Amino acid sequence: MPIPPDAFFLDPAAGLPLQVQLRRQIIAAVTAGRFRAGEKLPSTRALARHLGVARVTVAQAFAELVSTDYLASRDRSGHYISDSIERRLEAGPPAPDTPRFDWDSQLEGRFARAQRRDRERDWRGFAYPFVYGQADPALVDHAAWRDCAMRALGRREFDSLTGDLYDADDPELVDHIARHILPRRGISAGRDEIVLTMGAQNALWLVAQVLLRPGTSCAIEDPSYPGQREILRASRARILPVPVDARGLPPDAIPPGVAAVFTTASHQCPTNSTMPLPRRKELLARAQDQGFAVVEDDYEFEMSFAGAPSPALKAIDRAGAVIYIGSFSKSVFPGVRLGYLVADPRFIAEARALRGMMLRHPPGHMQRTLAHFLSLGHYDAQANRMRNAYARRRAVMLAAIAHHGLTLASPQASGGSSLWLATPDGVDSAELAARLRPRGVLIEPGAAFYADPVQGRGFFRLAYSSITAERIPQGIAWIAQALGEIAAAGPHLPLIRP
Structure with missing residues (x-):
């Protein structure tokens, strides 16, 4: 995507040469990630016209950045952000020229503290996502x-x-x-x-x-x-x-x-x-x-x-x-x-x-x-389609749970798109979730659902809205295997059961 001319500006009252300002502005944008490798800059003529400066000012700034490998010049094509720039960037942004505003003194942080942090944004990258609240696009x-x-x-x-x-x-x-x-x-x-x-x-x-x-x-x-x-x-x-x-x-x-x-x-x-x-x-x-x-x-x-x-x-x-x-x-x-x-x-x-x-x-x-x-009528048709698909997935999941001897915490419940399970005594569902992630299995540990998170350690939720029926049995098998490995590792502290 080409970088538009209006992404640049110069301040004649800044006390710095215009060429230096332009050069620093490009470096800062690259360092901050606003300009990325391979993006094309405006032509020297177009940028000079936009900034109201001589074309040679822009050309000299570009030439200096080419010599330091921030830019690459391509014949008859123009100037681009260098493809090697990502390897050259420092770990962090450059030190600011002025002290940063003290936001810590202005903000209480109560909204950020209250926010849930146990959800996986990249759930689609997991082979067995038993994740609640997400939809199967196929439905x-x-x-x-x-x-x-x-x-x-x-x-x-x-x-x-x-x-x-x-x-x-x-x-x-x-x-x-x-x-x-x-x-x-x-x-x-x-x-x-x-x-x-x-x-x-x-x-x-x-x-x-x-x-x-x-x-x-x-x-x-x-x-x-x-x-x-x-x-x-x-x-x-x-x-x-x-x-x-x-x-x-x-x-x-x-x-x-x-x-x-x-x-x-x-x-x-x-x-x-x-x-x-x-x-x-x-x-x-x-x-x-x-x-x-x-x-x-x-x-x-x-x-x-x-x-x-x-x-x-x-x-x-x-x-x-x-x-x-x-x-x-x-x-x-x-x-x-x-x-x-x-x-x-x-x-x-x-x-x-x-x-x-x-x-x-x-x-x-x-x-x-x-x-x-x-x-x-599309809503009713889709709801029926989802209900049928979820009923099938639920049946497959219940069969797999019974086959592997897992424990339903609410065996009488019907409907919805998830099941609530209990771990064997002493097994923390957070530990189970951590052991399953490398195998491509996502579950929801129970701690987040309780006022006292300790009470939820013996429970976890498995949803079937975001996983196909064909993948459910293997996902449940991985869960059962992980529970067996945790049990074999040694004794665990008794968990609170409400």
Whole structure:
């Protein structure tokens, strides 16, 4: 890619010769990685015209950099960043000419401290990626999505996409969510009860900002979704973990004085347990009596393999205490980054105002593309395809787990795209994960899911959304072999089992 002339500038008041300034500017850009080996510089004529200097000034600067091997001159082609420059660069950047601004005194760092650090960005480079939350591109209907994107970008609709919606949402997408998506969960909602978000993570952030203040107490499931804990920690709320059991969150264990309770009632994260109807009713009754809001993250409701999923908490909430979070990240693909909140109109108005301050609204072209994807039937077709593929992968995984004698921590769970497993006594899942990485196997150790990471060392999650059925048996075999090697290495300290 050629380097444009406007990447350069000179300061006549700098007190340095213009040739020296240009030379230093190129060296600094190369050292910082902005200019890379093989990239072509502007011609001396074009750069001199842009900088308003004599052509000889640029030519002399280039000649000096060619002599020091920062640039290479090619006959009848021009000047390029030298191909050997990467081998010549020092380990670090050059010492700054002026003292650096003291950002440490300006920043608290609470957001960076709260951020999860156990996820592998290069998961596609592993042969056996049992990684949750990632999609198998083969299951996504690329042609249908492209067609919907082209419709959204067509001349007839383009005018509406180029405008700022301020705090509004695409009416077609909201209408389809209200009339087709929510009724499947037993939920009836008007337009003033729905606001679109940039996925479930953004929805959780909006909820935390609206409901919680520093020092306010909230109850969360333990174990629970790590991203939720990141958000709540950054809000400076007082987080009260409530241990879950085989039926999810026990309402009678919720401590008094909380402003909100966060739950994944239909598909507990990460154990996959489902809260039964009597417990759901008890939770809502306590919310009414004690005056706390219930935040329901209803992720993966589309991936049920045991008949119709249970009604959402929001569907049986008569008092309006439930704030419902839905997302298209699992049923379409994670990169779509679109979700929604459903709640009392007064809460939605506040959340919409906050969203408007932060990002106005999710990108209009993505909203309209998704609206077409839903209305033309592609969403239902893809959800069915994913459900069938996941059911097959789940069956293959369960068979491999049984064959190798691994232990399911939630054997009664059904649906979703992952399984929650327990290690043999004394085996730390973090040690297991480290032993598996060189063999191309990625698992999720359990520590990140618990308020006290020690409690999660005896558990790990295996997802099957991002790995094909054909690769699952060998991946499970590697896990079993690694567990055997760890066990043979010697005794281990007993781990905490909730």
